[in-house]
Amino acid sequence: MNTSRPRGRPRPQETIDRDARVLAVLKKDGPQTRNAIADRLTEPKSKIWLSLDRLRRDGLVRLCGPAGGPDAVWTTEVGAPCP
Numbered sequence: 001m002n003t004s005r006p007r008g009r010p011r012p013q014e015t016i017d018r019d020a021r022v023l024a025v026l027k028k029d030g031p032q033t034r035n036a037i038a039d040r041l042t043e044p045k046s047k048i049w050l051s052l053d054r055l056r057r058d059g060l061v062r063l064c065g066p067a068g069g070p071d072a073v074w075t076t077e078v079g080a081p082c083p
Contacts, residue, residue, distance in 0.1 A: 015051075018043065022051040023060060023076070031064070031075040 038048040052074055055061040064082030065072035
């Protein structure tokens, strides 16, 4: 039996909670920009970007528009056309 451990150290609970809050905002209020989410959650834009990137890698959100641009919109509708 081959058991593998996750790579790296576990994410801090603060990071896990922030990712969950970001995802909840997008699910409840629909597509938004990174800056709008940061303002809503009163979190630094850089931390919101990291949360969005983790959620994107997990297939829970996707970016619509120019990557990293201030007008780029994030959505939980990963299989639908961009808004």
